[in-house]
Amino acid sequence: MANRRALVSVSDKTGIVEFCRELAQLGVEVISTGGTKTLLEKENVPVIGISEVTGFPEILDGRVKTLHPAVHSGLLAVRDDAEHRKAMEELGLDYIDFVVVNLYPFKETISKPDVSYEDAIENIDIGGPTMLRSAAKNHAFVTVVVDAGDYANVLDEIRAGGDTTLETRKRLAAKVFRHTAAYDSLISEYFAKQLDDPLPEKLTVTYEKVQELRYGENPHQNAAFYRKPLASSGNITTAEQLHGKELSYNNINDANAALAIVKEFDEPAVVAVKHMNPCGVGIGRDIDEAYVKAYEADPTSIFGGIVAANRVIGAETAARLNDIFLEIVIAPDFTPEALEILKKKKNIRLMRMGEVASASERKSDWLVTSVEGGMLVQQSDVHSLSEADIQVVTDRKPTEEELKQLLFAWKVVKHVKSNAILLASDNMTVGVGAGQMNRVGAARIAIEQAGEKARGAVLASDAFFPMGDTLELAAQAGITAVIQPGGSIKDAESIAVANANGIAMVLTGVRHFKH
Incomplete structure (x- = not known):
């Protein structure tokens, strides 16, 4: 393990002190930059500044610090290539064996309602993705970590065998390229919005996995549930499940359809959906009256359906809901009394979606539909009459x-x-x-x-x-x-x-x- 080196530079510092301390104890020299280096020094973790490696100071408010041949040669050198080894020796360059980097918080920055264009641009990471891509490309020799969730496994493998396995390095490299692709996709989407260019010549989209599903529309189909990184509240992707068994593919589709309808109304409204179509919709003076109307619209089809409401569900409505079998009830919230009633059924899914924008405040989004070999993109239909x-x-x-x-x-x-x-x-x-x-x-x-x-x-x-x-x-x-x-x-x-x-x-x- 002598002379093995790790380059560490993270914006999300979760677990980084403990990880680097353990690396140092395993004989790995830790090189770091900026705020990460300051934190490690404060916590008495042995650390080498990046300038000691490059022989060049961090300049331009930290914009330039790792973009240097001493860094990227150490990352990209093929260790079993004689010419690469010779070049490294002649130039007095050292290898870098581990890269631990996560990127400037671009997503978190642009999610702020009052973010300025200048602040957004300043949070576009340049050096980080470059290091990650270099290390991931050379994963035959370099271990690259972009997710704090992988720290423990990396340490376990180093303790057990002196290094990570090639299989692990491949897996981590694949995660890096997904990570940087998603990062660039968010930047691309941000510029498209700034330029009012929602349908550019090349369209890249990114989603984050919410959960793997037991199956898709049918048991022989694999499936998973993803959401947009900046998904707005008041929809199925951001709803909180309070009770019941895991959502299925069809549950999610039906719940999304029910929410789309209930958002049409400013007055108290309840929607019952089966197989993506409404089987009963009612509006009333309060949510209980609205539910009664939705139920009476089709008492047969609502059985085993999805119910969505645009007001808090109270005890009176909960008692009515409890009289029949339902897959999901989704609402802005539930009173404690309503939850107590509804939770008596083990499997019913109860979803809290939070505040719903009024019908007049709804904004059009871009919908993506897969076709074989491609996709269709269109604005959502929020036309109001x-x-x-x-x-x-x-x-x-x-x-x-x-x-x-x-x-x-x-x-x-x-x-x-x-x-x-x-x-x-x-x-x-x-x-x-x-x-x-x-x-x-x-x-x-x-x-x-x-x-x-x-x-x-x-x-x-x-x-x-x-x-x-x-x-x-x-x-x-x-x-x-x-x-x-x-x-x-x-x-x-x-x-x-x-x-x-x-x-x-x-x-x-x-x-x-x-x-």
């Missing part, structure tokens, strides 16, 4: 109550798989036709589900009617008002059917396909 946006195209205008229900239905139908038809009445969904190959088929399903509740209800369609047949079905079922985008070459046919049956119809000029 107001009364001023709609156009009445029938002889009869909708009543005030009908208009209220039409706007409610429109908020929900945009989250139903296309082709989508949704019926609503009394601030709740009463019929949902989802994912059909033709629109009239979706209407039949929604009307059949609603039964007698279709009479006097309103109908929302995510896209235009290609002909008048859907309106004819609506008239037969007793539906009184319809909201749809319009834009079909046969709009006049649908309008004529609506007029003949006294149905009020409004156009939005916006469609909401969801595949």
